[in-house]
Amino acid sequence: MFDTTRLETVSTPPSPPITRDLKFEKGLEFYSCQPEPERNKFVKSLVQRFWSDLEHPPRVWTGAAFRLADGSKNSHIYPDVGKSKTPFSRTVSSKTPRKIATSDLPDPAALFERLMMRPKDNFEPSLSGVNSLLFYFAILITHDLFNSDPQNPSINLTTHYVDQSWLYGANEEDQCKVRVKTDGLLKPDYFPDNRFSRQLPGVGALLVLFSRNHNFIAKQLLTEANAKENYRFTHEDGKGSKLHTDEHKDELLFQTARLINNACYVNLILHAYLNTILGFPKNPDVLLNPLIELPRSNSSCGNICSMEFNYVYRWHSALGEKDAQWLEDHISQYLSPKATDLQANGNIQNIADGPNIPGLTRQHNGYFKDEDIITWILHGMKNVSGRFGANKIPAAFKDVEISGIKQGRKYGLCTLNEFRRHFGLKEHTEYKDLNPDPNVAAALKDLYPLGVDTVELYPGLVIEEAKSKGVGFPYTTSRAILSDAANLTRNDRFLTDELTPHNLTNWGWGYANGNDMFARLVENNLPTWNKVAGNGSELWLKVPFLVPETKSRSL
Numbered sequence: 001m002f003d004t005t006r007l008e009t010v011s012t013p014p015s016p017p018i019t020r021d022l023k024f025e026k027g028l029e030f031y032s033c034q035p036e037p038e039r040n041k042f043v044k045s046l047v048q049r050f051w052s053d054l055e056h057p058p059r060v061w062t063g064a065a066f067r068l069a070d071g072s073k074n075s076h077i078y079p080d081v082g083k084s085k086t087p088f089s090r091t092v093s094s095k096t097p098r099k100i101a102t103s104d105l106p107d108p109a110a111l112f113e114r115l116m117m118r119p120k121d122n123f124e125p126s127l128s129g130v131n132s133l134l135f136y137f138a139i140l141i142t143h144d145l146f147n148s149d150p151q152n153p154s155i156n157l158t159t160h161y162v163d164q165s166w167l168y169g170a171n172e173e174d175q176c177k178v179r180v181k182t183d184g185l186l187k188p189d190y191f192p193d194n195r196f197s198r199q200l201p202g203v204g205a206l207l208v209l210f211s212r213n214h215n216f217i218a219k220q221l222l223t224e225a226n227a228k229e230n231y232r233f234t235h236e237d238g239k240g241s242k243l244h245t246d247e248h249k250d251e252l253l254f255q256t257a258r259l260i261n262n263a264c265y266v267n268l269i270l271h272a273y274l275n276t277i278l279g280f281p282k283n284p285d286v287l288l289n290p291l292i293e294l295p296r297s298n299s300s301c302g303n304i305c306s307m308e309f310n311y312v313y314r315w316h317s318a319l320g321e322k323d324a325q326w327l328e329d330h331i332s333q334y335l336s337p338k339a340t341d342l343q344a345n346g347n348i349q350n351i352a353d354g355p356n357i358p359g360l361t362r363q364h365n366g367y368f369k370d371e372d373i374i375t376w377i378l379h380g381m382k383n384v385s386g387r388f389g390a391n392k393i394p395a396a397f398k399d400v401e402i403s404g405i406k407q408g409r410k411y412g413l414c415t416l417n418e419f420r421r422h423f424g425l426k427e428h429t430e431y432k433d434l435n436p437d438p439n440v441a442a443a444l445k446d447l448y449p450l451g452v453d454t455v456e457l458y459p460g461l462v463i464e465e466a467k468s469k470g471v472g473f474p475y476t477t478s479r480a481i482l483s484d485a486a487n488l489t490r491n492d493r494f495l496t497d498e499l500t501p502h503n504l505t506n507w508g509w510g511y512a513n514g515n516d517m518f519a520r521l522v523e524n525n526l527p528t529w530n531k532v533a534g535n536g537s538e539l540w541l542k543v544p545f546l547v548p549e550t551k552s553r554s555l
């Protein structure tokens, strides 16, 4: 997955064959007899070469193979970069003096109603048959990266890495609540992030799949990997020597299982998810591997999510028709920016029994019913997602969007054109460049009379014309997320440097690598899949993010 050639290169003989001609010694001998400045020049070039062979300061330290709960020390050099409860970054500083006063900007409610809101009974399905499951997974990813503090939205309450903070917590205290503290296990279907109590059931169902996958991995480590790998989880140095304490054993199993589970999640992101977004949902390999090896001079010092991307990723337009209705019927009362107050009062969650997921029944043994989880995953698979572009956001999001527009103004977000310029995209010079639909262009002119240059980032991203290929994102979004994907992954040393067979175990490395990750997640953690979903449905798991009709066309 990340680089499956790495294991192979170990056994591949180097080509061309190693030379044994003592070139270096001969060169040294020659220059030792040369006068200055030749000798000096020679020494300088040698030392320059030797010095640049290694990083300054080195990025990878030994003895730090495990993630910390709060995301700190991802970079040893800048240990606080990407830690939870730190500010979002700014990708584009708006340099043009504001031509218009805030009062000249369109009224957010009017803007939403005229150009962002999906008219009633006017759902337009994704052109390429991308299903809602892809967006449930997108919600997991975005909630891993963004959790604005309602008291101060410039602060991100979660870690700025794709490290499954919704499962493992974004601080030590939350992480402790999830762990059983024996054999590296997690509590049954438990997670510390209560935002999933006011989300679609399918999103929580995917979260639970990863929780179960952790326990599957931890058990395999103890039974499979331990015996084959010198009893590393139970003994200090091989069988027969001193046993680890129970605490140490639990810690090693927990942290290693976490790394492997994280690698499974990143595998799914880079294979099925990214390929579907790019328009190649059936290609089993990683098409655009952001973790490809680049020269070391490109090494990073950690990740900080940006405020602009917090908006780039608000894909509320994609909600399927049934999901939009479900939202209206079930949780629209929580769909206000103040939903966190309800949470704090415990109105939507019963912590004592484990966190709720609407639509899933928690049983006496603490686990949700398998059948419910499978039903909602199937629901996401079978229901087509919505198309992007102007007038596609379900009306239930009105308050959320108004609050988002206002927040963007408060934080001085750049304009859409400034954002485009940053990514080397041509600026829109006319309203119809932004969206060629004459009605949309006219409404834009009405709302932003001072020119297309004044269109704000968030509404602009949402209203912009969408592509007809792949997932069909609006043009600016489709370009910007690629830069974000490269940064997110390459800025995380646990993905670039620490994802090794040594840290993951050979068993873990094998499990987390390779194709068909979603199928393996389901097979190992939801054994009744076929019974509930029906024979033949195991094929759908190989292309999880397309509606079955589209899959079967060429499966």
Ligand code: HEM
Pocket (backbone or CB within 6 Å): 135, 136, 138, 139, 142, 146, 147, 148, 198, 199, 200, 310, 311, 313, 314, 315, 316, 318, 319, 327, 334, 335, 336, 337, 339, 400, 403, 404
């Ligand atoms: C039924 C589905 C969804 C519901 C109920 C929902 C609800 C919400 C709510 C209530 C907010 C908070 C806005 C505020 O406080 O001002 C929000 C923000 C956000 N939404 Fe959604 N959303 C849904 C789907 C999605 C999807 C499909 C995506 C894209 C992957 C997405 C990405 C985001 C992002 C990135 C934020 C900003 C998060 C933050 O700053 O904490 N949402 N959403």
Ligand SMILES: [Ca+2]
Pocket (backbone or CB within 6 Å): 144, 145, 158, 159, 160, 161, 162, 163, 164, 165, 166
């Ligand atoms: Ca995170």
